[in-house]
Each structure stands twice: as structure tokens, then as C-alpha cells.
Amino acid sequence: MDTEHTAIRADLLRRRAETTAEITALEADLRSLFEASRSSNADDEHDPEGSTIAFERAQLSAVLDAARRRLAELDEALNRVAAGGYGVCERCSRPIPAERLAARPSARTCVACASHR
Numbered sequence: 720m721d722t723e724h725t726a727i728r729a730d731l732l733r734r735r736a737e738t739t740a741e742i743t744a745l746e747a748d749l750r751s752l753f754e755a756s757r758s759s760n761a762d763d764e765h766d767p768e769g770s771t772i773a774f775e776r777a778q779l780s781a782v783l784d785a786a787r788r789r790l791a792e793l794d795e796a797l798n799r800v801a802a803g804g805y806g807v808c809e810r811c812s813r814p815i816p817a818e819r820l821a822a823r824p825s826a827r828t829c830v831a832c833a834s835h836r
Contacts, residue, residue, distance in 0.1 A: 728800050731824060735793045738786055745783040752776055792825035799827075808832050 756772055799805040806815050810832040819826050826833070 724800055724805070727805060727820075727824075728797065731793055731797050731800065734824060735790065735797070738790045738793060742783065742786045742790060745779065745786060749776070749779050749783060752779060789825070795827075796825040 752772075752775060756776070796805060806820060807813070808815055808829040809827045811829065813829055815826055815829045819830055
């Protein structure tokens with residue numbers, strides 16, 4: 720593996736570790752929120768605070784789902800690095816510009832192909 724791929728892999732692994740830590744924290748927050756609402760006798764539908772609790776739960780769940788998707792995308796990018804296909808558009812086989820990969824390291828397509836979905 721050349722120096723560039725080693726650096727890319729290291730960056731992806733760093734991002735993966737950060738995302739894993741974020742997921743762990745979000746899961747703990749969600750568990751705490753569920754435990755707090757379970758121990759409360761609040762009725763989400765009739766309690767003035769109920770809608771806030773339900774909204775917070777939904778919002779936290781959405782952020783957690785997004786983090787899990789990001790983790791899966793990083794794992795796929797790491798697999799592409801290992802297989803030698805990282806940075807190559809899956810649709811047109813042209814190189815994905817470095818700027819796009821810097822902004823979105825898990826990108827599978829170039830900008831042109833991504834805009835023609």
C-alpha cells in the first residue's frame with residue numbers, strides 16, 4: 720500500500736473511531752431518555768411536556784440513524800481502499816476529485832455521476 724493510501728486509510732479509521740464514539744454516546748443518551756420517560760408517569764399525548772419528549776426522542780433517533788449510516792459508509796470506503804477501488808467513480812470509472820473525497824471521504828461517485836442519479 721503506497722503512502723497516499725496509507726494516509727487515506729488512517730483518515731478513514733480516525734473518522735470511523737470518531738463516529739463509533741458518537742454512536743456510543745447517542746445510544747447512551749437515547750437509553751437515558753427512554754429510562755427517564757419510563758420512570759415518569761407523563762402522558763406524551765396529554766402532558767404539555769410530552770410533545771417535547773417525543774420530539775427529542777425522534778430527533779435523537781434520527782441523529783443516531785445518520786451516524787450509523789455514516790459508519791457503514793466509512794466501512795465500505797475502507798473496503799474500497801483495501802481492494803484498490805477507493806477514489807474511483809463506481810458509475811463512470813473516472814477518478815473522484817480529491818476535493819470531493821476531502822469533503823465526503825465515503826463518496827462512491829464523482830460529482831457528475833452523483834448529480835445524475
